[in-house]
Amino acid sequence: MGTPNAVGDWSSEMEVNAFRRLFPLRYYERHLSESARYYCVPWSVCLAFCLSGAVASSDGSALAKIGSTTMLAAIKMEVMTPPVDSPEDGSIAVELHMHPICSPVVRPGRPAEVAPVISKQLFDSLLSSGMIDLKELSLIKGKAAWMVYLDIYCLDADGALFDAALLSAVAAFSPLHIPVVSLNDEGRMVMVSEELEGEKLDKEPELHLADPTFEEESIMETFMTVVLNLSGQLVSLYKPGGPVLAHTSAIQECVALTRQRTKELKEIIDEAISTMQID
Amino acid sequence: MEYVSPEGLRIDGRRPMEMRKLQAEIGVVAKADGSAVFEMGNTKVIAAVYGPREVQNRSQQLNDQALVRCEYSMANFSTGDRMRKPKGDRRSTEISLVIRQTMEACILTQLMPRSQIDIYVQVLQADGGTRSACINAATLALADAGIPMRDFVTSCSAGYLNSTPLLG
Numbered sequence: 324m325g326t327p328n329a330v331g332d333w334s335s336e337m338e339v340n341a342f343r344r345l346f347p348l349r350y351y352e353r354h355l356s357e358s359a360r361y362y363c364v365p366w367s368v369c370l371a372f373c374l375s376g377a378v379a380s381s382d383g384s385a386l387a388k389i390g391s392t393t394m395l396a397a398i399k400m401e402v403m404t405p406p407v408d409s410p411e412d413g414s415i416a417v418e419l420h421m422h423p424i425c426s427p428v429v430r431p432g433r434p435a436e437v438a439p440v441i442s443k444q445l446f447d448s449l450l451s452s453g454m455i456d457l458k459e460l461s462l463i464k465g466k467a468a469w470m471v472y473l474d475i476y477c478l479d480a481d482g483a484l485f486d487a488a489l490l491s492a493v494a495a496f497s498p499l500h501i502p503v504v505s506l507n508d509e510g511r512m513v514m515v516s517e518e519l520e521g522e523k524l525d526k527e528p529e530l531h532l533a534d535p536t537f538e539e540e541s542i543m544e545t546f547m548t549v550v551l552n553l554s555g556q557l558v559s560l561y562k563p564g565g566p567v568l569a570h571t572s573a574i575q576e577c578v579a580l581t582r583q584r585t586k587e588l589k590e591i592i593d594e595a596i597s598t599m600q601i602d
Numbered sequence: 603m604e605y606v607s608p609e610g611l612r613i614d615g616r617r618p619m620e621m622r623k624l625q626a627e628i629g630v631v632a633k634a635d636g637s638a639v640f641e642m643g644n645t646k647v648i649a650a651v652y653g654p655r656e657v658q659n660r661s662q663q664l665n666d667q668a669l670v671r672c673e674y675s676m677a678n679f680s681t682g683d684r685m686r687k688p689k690g691d692r693r694s695t696e697i698s699l700v701i702r703q704t705m706e707a708c709i710l711t712q713l714m715p716r717s718q719i720d721i722y723v724q725v726l727q728a729d730g731g732t733r734s735a736c737i738n739a740a741t742l743a744l745a746d747a748g749i750p751m752r753d754f755v756t757s758c759s760a761g762y763l764n765s766t767p768l769l770g
Contacts (some may be wrong), residue, residue: 378726380680380728391632393630395677395726424723425631474677
């Protein structure tokens with residue numbers, strides 16, 4: 324290995340992979356300034372894939388993959404007594420599970436910090452978008468209602484966890500069947516009225532990276548997540564602090580990108596549901 | 603209830619000594635050193651292997667061989683009724699121990715002293731024989747990770763029902 328030149332730049336002396344591990348920030352800055360991979364043509368690399376009905380023992384399920392990130396969502400429904408202050412509403416419980424299987428940084432005994440954060444984000448997005456009407460989950464007012472348990476298991480964590488989790492949640496809810504209840508002989512099919520698409524964008528000074536991988540996320544300073552529904556209305560905008568502040572123009576750019584992504588994801592989900600086998 | 607019909611067929615149409623359809627795939631978890639999905643009929647498990655890597659807990663480090671750790675967990679939706687406590691209950695702890703001891707016996711641990719090999723198994727769908735499916739998946743994941751082993755370890759469960767032996 325040679326000595327660094329006046330600027331301290333080892334890159335010319337060192338093999339590319341070693342440079343990428345030792346100086347990740349400089350690697351990405353050089354790569355991005357030269358190539359068009361991330362910003363101009365974001366989606367051709369970050370392929371999304373969705374499979375409905377992946378888990379036979381659940382009431383609705385989906386496997387979603389964005390790049391390498393894999394999420395398996397499954398819905399189980401149970402009858403419960405509705406709370407006193409909302410006797411006509413059913414309830415939803417969302418939980419993202421990140422076990423050590425998904426990533427080398429998650430260790431047994433030290434649960435991932437990001438899992439409950441994403442669970443809460445998902446819950447808020449799903450409820451506030453109006454995708455699920457809690458009143459439809461009620462069986463007998465004040466006495467019985469459906470409790471929908473949405474469990475999402477992360478099988479491979481390679482960045483953009485919220486996006487993949489949201490994609491799998493939407494795909495799992497879409498063909499959800501509410502089981503027949505023998506007490507009332509009631510059986511209804513819940514159809515999703517609006518589909519949601521989430522989008523995670525990272526910001527560097529003047530550089531936006533859409534759909535980051537785990538390696539990119541670890542060197543990012545700030546990220547922002549935009550959730551739109553199919554009609555292009557804003558459901559959720561999440562920017563949790565960070566040293567970089569967002570200008571209005573940057574936010575508008577991110578929303579425009581999300582809009583574009585929404586169309587692509589809608590096609591993927593529709594295809595997944597139509598190819599799913601119905602028992 | 604007749605589990606084996608008078609013609610000698612089980613509920614799902616199998617003969618008593620017939621196994622379910624087997625399917626396996628390796629390299630499914632990109633972040634892991636080795637991984638595999640194993641399906642035996644409706645039972646589906648995914649295994650991921652991380653290692654050999656540095657021991658996290660220095661006090662557990664072994665100077666002459668590798669430390670093998672295993673964790674078995676079931677997804678909430680894997681069984682018919684939703685499970686409340688998929689990890690940490692007695693059954694999961696026992697199965698984790700069984701898998702660990704099995705794989706420890708077949709991995710050539712003396713070749714990797716002062717290191718740690720983690721085997722994580724997750725049951726996605728449980729329809730009987732999860733223990734066996736996990737051991738098979740773990741073997742494939744270890745092979746995918748390139749960890750030296752004495753031989754493949756395979757497993758199948760069997761039992762007796764009204765003096766008829768049944769397989770899988």
